[in-house]
Amino acid sequence: xxxxxxxxxxxxxxxxxxxxxxAEQREKQRQRVLKIVxxxxxxxxxxxxxxxxxxxxxxFPAPTTIAASLWHDILTIQVITDIKSSLVRILAGFxxxxxxxxxxxxxxxxxxxxxxxxxxxxxxxxxxPKLALMPxxxxxxxxxxxxxxxxxxxxxxxxxxxxxAAGVMNLDKRYLDVAKNFGASRLDYYRTIxxxxxxGMIFTGLRLGIGMAVLLIVAAEMHGANSGIGYRIWTAYxxxxxxxxxxxxxxxxxLGYLLTVAVDEMEQKVIPWxxx
Numbered sequence: 706x707x708x709x710x711x712x713x714x715x716x717x718x719x720x721x722x723x724x725x726x727x728a729e730q731r732e733k734q735r736q737r738v739l740k741i742v743x744x745x746x747x748x749x750x751x752x753x754x755x756x757x758x759x760x761x762x763x764x765f766p767a768p769t770t771i772a773a774s775l776w777h778d779i780l781t782i783q784v785i786t787d788i789k790s791s792l793v794r795i796l797a798g799f800x801x802x803x804x805x806x807x808x809x810x811x812x813x814x815x816x817x818x819x820x821x822x823x824x825x826x827x828x829x830x831x832x833x834p835k836l837a838l839m840p841x842x843x844x845x846x847x848x849x850x851x852x853x854x855x856x857x858x859x860x861x862x863x864x865x866x867x868x869x870a871a872g873v874m875n876l877d878k879r880y881l882d883v884a885k886n887f888g889a890s891r892l893d894y895y896r897t898i899x900x901x902x903x904x905g906m907i908f909t910g911l912r913l914g915i916g917m918a919v920l921l922i923v924a925a926e927m928h929g930a931n932s933g934i935g936y937r938i939w940t941a942y943x944x945x946x947x948x949x950x951x952x953x954x955x956x957x958x959x960l961g962y963l964l965t966v967a968v969d970e971m972e973q974k975v976i977p978w979x980x981x
Contacts, residue, residue: 744962766948771955774948788956790932791922794850795964798857798925799918806865806914807907811899813866814873824870831863835917836924848929856925861914868913872906873899908972915968919961934960 748768754760755767762770778784812819813827839856846852876898900907926935934953941949 744958764947766951768955771948771951775952775955778949778952784952784956787932787934787937787953788960790930790936791926791934792960794853794925794933795857795915795918795922795960798854798921799861799915801854802858802861802918803865803911803914806862806910807869809862810866810869810907810910811873811895811903813870814876814903815894815899820870827863827866831867835860835921839924843928852929853922853925857918857921860917860921864913864917865907865910868906868910869903872903875906876902904976908968908976912965912968915964916961919957919964923957 751760751765752768755762755765775784809823813823814820835856838859842852842855842859846855922933923935923938926933927939930936934957937953938950938957941947941953
């Protein structure tokens with residue numbers, strides 16, 4: 706009798722866990738749908754405002770007009786070329802800024818000496834608008850691809866450093882004490898304590914960094930480019946081609962959205978317990 710009751714209790718608990726997992730999966734699906742619905746709703750509002758003539762179509766063409774023009778341009782392959790060019794530059798600059806940003810942030814959080822040396826430099830350079838550094842970057846690296854990657858790197862590296870360092874410094878000091886007592890090497894500090902413990906803040910920095918990379922691509926492609934979404938925006942501006950300008954804005958917004966979603970999905974895979 707007691708054994709039957711114990712088995713029944715176990716089955717009840719397992720059933721409860723299965724229901725919880727299903728509810729969690731439904732909630733995740735709902736959030737994914739909402740992430741798509743919210744920008745679509747904004748486009749619907751825009752279209753409605755144009756239809757009732759709240760907006761001047763000469764300066765704010767309707768989303769359907771922009772979509773038709775964009776479809777025509779896609780058929781000419783030029784848009785695909787521009788997206789590929791900008792995406793390569795964004796990802797190159799993002800990776801070039803994120804990797805050293807994470808390593809520096811971990812080092813700042815772990816070692817007081819590194820913190821003393823590097824933190825003042827970060828605090829001094831971070832407030833400077835990255836666009837203000839473009840003339841110096843162009844003088845040093847010219848107007849080629851390297852200059853564009855460096856501009857994006859400068860925008861990415863600082864939020865990654867700051868958030869990573871904050872994540873490490875907020876760790877419970879007992880973990881570091883235990884590692885020290887067991888004779889952990891410096892590499893062990895990075896691999897087993899600082900990196901896993903600060904992953905949440907690292908992804909926050911990466912999310913900010915990818916947003917900054919998308920913002921800076923327009924400025925990076927202002928000079929010395931013959932393709933890219935930013936190049937399209939500046940060329941359309943010079944020619945007062947409003948449709949093409951808004952096409953490019955829409956492409957840039959979509960690109961930024963998809964890259965942010967990609968970072969969110971990566972975070973879900975690495976630390977699924979942190980975000981719903």
